[in-house]
Amino acid sequence: MNDPSLLHSTTIIDKIRETADIHTYRLRIDDEDERKRYRFAAGQFNMVYLFGVGEVAISIVSDPDEPETLDHTIRSVGRVTNAIARLGVGEHLGIRGPFGQGWPLEEVLDRDVVIVTGGLGCAPVVGAIEYIFRRRRHYGAVKILHGVKTPEDLVFQERFERWGRQPDTEVFLASDRPGKAWRHHVGVVTELFEMVSFTPSRTVVLMCGPEIMMRVGVPILLRRGLPPTAVYVSLERHMECGIGLCGHCQMGPYFLCKDGPVMRYDRIEPWLGRTGV
Amino acid sequence: MSSGDGSTLPSAELPRLLDVLGAKGYRIIGPTVRDGAVVWETIRRMADLPIGWRDQQEPGRYRLERTDSRDIFGVVHGPQSVKPFTFAPREPLIRIERTSGGWSVHSHLQPAEPIALLGARPCDLAGLAIQDQIFLRGPYQDTAYAVRRKGLFLIVVNCTRALPTCFCRSMETGPRATRGFDLALTELDEVMLIEVGSEAGQAILAELPVAPASEALLAEASARIDACARSQIRSVERAKLPQVLYEVHDHPRWDEVGARCLACTNCTMVCPTCFCHTIDEAPDLTGQRTERTRLWDSCFTHEHGYIHGKNIRPTIKDRYRMWLTHKFAAWHDQFGTSGCVGCGRCLTWCPVGIDVTEEVAALLASDSRKQQKTVSQRHE
Amino acid sequence: MRRMPERQSPRPKLGVFKFASCDGCQLSILNLEDDLLALGQALEISYFPEASSHMDAGPYDLALVEGSITREEDVHRIRAVREQATVLVTIGACATAGGIQALRNWADIESYKRLVYPSPEWIRTLETSTPISDHVKVDYELRGCPIDKDQLLRVLTDLLAGVRPRLARDSVCLECKRRGTVCVLVAKGVPCLGPVTSGGCGAICPSMGRDCYGCFGPADAREKAGSHVPNTASLAKHFHEHLGLIPAEILRRFRGINGNAPSFQGESGAWERRADA
Numbered sequence: 001m002n003d004p005s006l007l008h009s010t011t012i013i014d015k016i017r018e019t020a021d022i023h024t025y026r027l028r029i030d031d032e033d034e035r036k037r038y039r040f041a042a043g044q045f046n047m048v049y050l051f052g053v054g055e056v057a058i059s060i061v062s063d064p065d066e067p068e069t070l071d072h073t074i075r076s077v078g079r080v081t082n083a084i085a086r087l088g089v090g091e092h093l094g095i096r097g098p099f100g101q102g103w104p105l106e107e108v109l110d111r112d113v114v115i116v117t118g119g120l121g122c123a124p125v126v127g128a129i130e131y132i133f134r135r136r137r138h139y140g141a142v143k144i145l146h147g148v149k150t151p152e153d154l155v156f157q158e159r160f161e162r163w164g165r166q167p168d169t170e171v172f173l174a175s176d177r178p179g180k181a182w183r184h185h186v187g188v189v190t191e192l193f194e195m196v197s198f199t200p201s202r203t204v205v206l207m208c209g210p211e212i213m214m215r216v217g218v219p220i221l222l223r224r225g226l227p228p229t230a231v232y233v234s235l236e237r238h239m240e241c242g243i244g245l246c247g248h249c250q251m252g253p254y255f256l257c258k259d260g261p262v263m264r265y266d267r268i269e270p271w272l273g274r275t276g277v
Numbered sequence: 278m279s280s281g282d283g284s285t286l287p288s289a290e291l292p293r294l295l296d297v298l299g300a301k302g303y304r305i306i307g308p309t310v311r312d313g314a315v316v317w318e319t320i321r322r323m324a325d326l327p328i329g330w331r332d333q334q335e336p337g338r339y340r341l342e343r344t345d346s347r348d349i350f351g352v353v354h355g356p357q358s359v360k361p362f363t364f365a366p367r368e369p370l371i372r373i374e375r376t377s378g379g380w381s382v383h384s385h386l387q388p389a390e391p392i393a394l395l396g397a398r399p400c401d402l403a404g405l406a407i408q409d410q411i412f413l414r415g416p417y418q419d420t421a422y423a424v425r426r427k428g429l430f431l432i433v434v435n436c437t438r439a440l441p442t443c444f445c446r447s448m449e450t451g452p453r454a455t456r457g458f459d460l461a462l463t464e465l466d467e468v469m470l471i472e473v474g475s476e477a478g479q480a481i482l483a484e485l486p487v488a489p490a491s492e493a494l495l496a497e498a499s500a501r502i503d504a505c506a507r508s509q510i511r512s513v514e515r516a517k518l519p520q521v522l523y524e525v526h527d528h529p530r531w532d533e534v535g536a537r538c539l540a541c542t543n544c545t546m547v548c549p550t551c552f553c554h555t556i557d558e559a560p561d562l563t564g565q566r567t568e569r570t571r572l573w574d575s576c577f578t579h580e581h582g583y584i585h586g587k588n589i590r591p592t593i594k595d596r597y598r599m600w601l602t603h604k605f606a607a608w609h610d611q612f613g614t615s616g617c618v619g620c621g622r623c624l625t626w627c628p629v630g631i632d633v634t635e636e637v638a639a640l641l642a643s644d645s646r647k648q649q650k651t652v653s654q655r656h657e
Numbered sequence: 658m659r660r661m662p663e664r665q666s667p668r669p670k671l672g673v674f675k676f677a678s679c680d681g682c683q684l685s686i687l688n689l690e691d692d693l694l695a696l697g698q699a700l701e702i703s704y705f706p707e708a709s710s711h712m713d714a715g716p717y718d719l720a721l722v723e724g725s726i727t728r729e730e731d732v733h734r735i736r737a738v739r740e741q742a743t744v745l746v747t748i749g750a751c752a753t754a755g756g757i758q759a760l761r762n763w764a765d766i767e768s769y770k771r772l773v774y775p776s777p778e779w780i781r782t783l784e785t786s787t788p789i790s791d792h793v794k795v796d797y798e799l800r801g802c803p804i805d806k807d808q809l810l811r812v813l814t815d816l817l818a819g820v821r822p823r824l825a826r827d828s829v830c831l832e833c834k835r836r837g838t839v840c841v842l843v844a845k846g847v848p849c850l851g852p853v854t855s856g857g858c859g860a861i862c863p864s865m866g867r868d869c870y871g872c873f874g875p876a877d878a879r880e881k882a883g884s885h886v887p888n889t890a891s892l893a894k895h896f897h898e899h900l901g902l903i904p905a906e907i908l909r910r911f912r913g914i915n916g917n918a919p920s921f922q923g924e925s926g927a928w929e930r931r932a933d934a
Contacts, residue, residue, distance in 0.1 A: 009379040052560030052567040077585040079821045092379045243417035247553030253610030276595030313844035339844045366835040539888045541852035546834030562695040578827045593885045629895045
């Protein structure tokens with residue numbers, strides 16, 4: 001990849017509906033040589049390009065060991081993603097990438113993993129969860145904590161149920177507001193911490209969601225003896241170039257496209273919760 | 278000829294420099310008076326240069342005036358640093374065309390025409406060195422920048438007159454250029470002292486009717502440059518940077534400057550080091566082809582901090598704080614250097630004359646820092 | 658209007674409607690020259706009295722609306738246009754902010770009528786000139802007096818592709834600096850409105866050595882409250898304290914073609930009070 005401004009054309013080979021406004025697009029790079037060359041790590045992202053419209057940063061949620069096809073879960077929220085939503089199988093998207101620092105999944109082998117997510121979708125961590133379950137015996141106990149605003153906001157419901165059936169795995173769900181069929185906790189996701197036991201010396205926490213959740217949630221975990229270096233958060237800023245040159249995705253001294261989007265908590269902690277950063 | 282110490286060329290012989298550069302295939306770009314300022318234009322003859330002109334600059338104000346002097350480089354600088362020649366304000370990147378099997382991508386990248394830039398200032402070179410660091414020395418190289426940079430021959434002019442807006446001495450970027458040039462000129466009365474900074478520069482010098490510089494002339498040049506440094510009335514106290522700026526995030530000064538700032542982007546546009554850019558996507562009406570062009574962007578725009586449904590920096594205060602903190606603090610962490618070279622352009626070309634040296638000084642003032650600490654302690 | 662052009666059959670129908678205006682923005686459409694042919698192929702121009710006597714009835718996929726609302730019958734007619742249009746785009750300062758004729762909003766309409774017309778009793782008009790958005794929902798606004806034809810083309814291209822048009826509202830200064838124009842405010846001391854005016858025009862006036870008079874309207878933020886953009890107060894203060902403008906001059910500066918746009922209106926009002934004091 002000599003010129004990072006060059007795009008690779010891909011074909012949508014499958015489009016999986018997650019919810020009304022969230023779809024997973026399975027992409028295959030059209031050029032065979034490029035397809036064979038392309039490698040990525042879990043948690044990295046692509047700049048996904050729609051012809052004549054523009055680009056958007058989307059994490060790759062499929063397995064890094066199967067880079068022949070690349071899954072991107074995309075929610076229709078903006079100018080580009082709304083336009084992508086109208087595409088179907090056989091149509092084309094461009095990609096530049098892979099970019100950024102992913103989850104340190106290879107560094108935390110054999111550790112217990114607590115995954116905390118909040119809000120809709122949270123695709124970056126979905127990819128990490130799938131990665132772990134495809135290599136289940138290489139990781140210790142897995143605890144997945146997920147919070148939503150209302151029961152209707154729970155996407156990937158089937159996945160949570162499937163994950164909950166995995167060995168040595170627990171899934172905890174919380175909704176800010178109650179609902180008729182909601183059998184899980186009512187309250188914010190950080191309240192789920194009270195229900196979860198973990199061994200601080202053996203545990204790594206992966207967190208993805210609103211920054212307020214990280215700001216409030218991580219100190220609770222640290223007070224229970226977890227070292228700040230065992231917590232990883234996936235952060236979001238305006239990403240355009242993906243290579244740390246365009247200046248948009250800064251958070252304090254970091255370019256999140258290049259230094260992130262996954263950051264170790266102790267490095268980013270001073271900037272979390274600062275307004276305008 | 279002792280090129281290490283310097284050579285002299287009578288100012289009247291400067292046309293020879295233009296001839297030699299032209300013969301080597303360079304397009305010569307230099308300062309030209311236009312619309313009340315100097316701007317970079319193609320220089321075909323000596324008369325294109327701002328001979329006898331001077332600039333008066335202060336925050337929010339720029340005026341040119343004619344003098345009786347025969348100085349060729351009497352104008353310190355105009356709104357543009359050398360940035361547009363390497364990091365172009367509008368850079369066509371690729372054209373994409375639909376094909377039967379998808380689409381094809383065509384790069385606009387072309388070998389850059391060789392340009393000799395005559396009359397850059399030491400602060401401009403310092404800015405260029407910082408942009409080199411950003412665009413060429415990181416994990417990703419910017420191809421368009423690299424191509425343009427390669428074709429650039431730089432003739433810097435050391436400063437012997439400081440503007441009220443200059444503070445290069447405190448940023449240690451001037452008023453004498455120490456590296457990063459092919460040739461360096463110091464304009465003395467009717468004579469140019471020339472120093473060589475590269476092999477390409479040596480090759481040009483070899484074709485000029487130069488004489489070795491006398492000790493007296495070298496001393497005179499140094500004295501004038503030193504006097505220029507001493508005459509600077511503005512400065513940035515760098516000892517406590519960058520850390521202190523991170524600590525004054527809640528300083529009331531941000532509200533005051535936020536009320537003055539127009540978020541008009543001028544400071545970032547004229548800054549020799551600001552590098553933010555965005556992509557303009559321009560499809561044609563038929564939907565068959567589209568052009569992607571890189572444009573200068575700014576941390577003062579509405580979209581800069583925008584992520585779906587939320588603006589990280591909605592207020593002018595947020596944006597000004599982002600800009601100043603980045604320039605004087607985060608830049609150190611990112612690139613190992615300050616993002617400010619002390620050229621003073623952001624003072625002059627701010628329509629309401631916001632003085633960044635005054636803002637930094639106010640933020641660093643120790644009494645308000647103490648105040649800050651008490652505030653943050655209370656929060657804890 | 659919601660699909661890609663190659664999948665469209667028949668072509669989307671365009672209607673161009675005029676209210677109180679000088680027709681200059683409609684002429685900008687005709688000035689598209691070469692692109693007008695492509696436009697005619699991409700859209701069916703169903704109703705455009707300025708260009709053709711052939712007029713089809715609605716509904717229309719896209720309505721371009723020029724002019725402001727100045728008569729009782731306009732109020733009814735714009736509602737009818739809205740009902741017939743899938744997407745409604747206002748074109749120009751009149752339709753978007755009320756135009757120069759909105760100066761009547763600060764004056765006595767009866768005295769205006771007597772001043773201009775020999776038989777004022779025949780004139781039936783509202784006391785105010787108001788933008789289209791005061792009466793019906795407007796999907797997109799094209800600023801300017803007149804509009805910029807390239808910006809119009811970009812918006813039409815995006816709409817044809819089913820994409821939300823990107824209309825930057827950043828200052829004219831950004832465009833001046835990108836094209837290398839010397840700042841007329843700083844280098845000549847003229848009261849240029851560029852720093853608080855939306856670009857999109859390509860910064861034509863300063864490139865001709867003239868100060869911007871705000872014909873693209875305020876460079877306002879998407880966030881309606883609290884952003885302090887555009888900071889008209891700071892610029893006006895600078896005009897007064899450093900460029901020597903008296904309050905009445907500042908009032909006139911902001912009360913021009915877009916004088917009825919909220920932030921310009923607020924600023925002119927503030928200086929009117931000072932002028933009267």
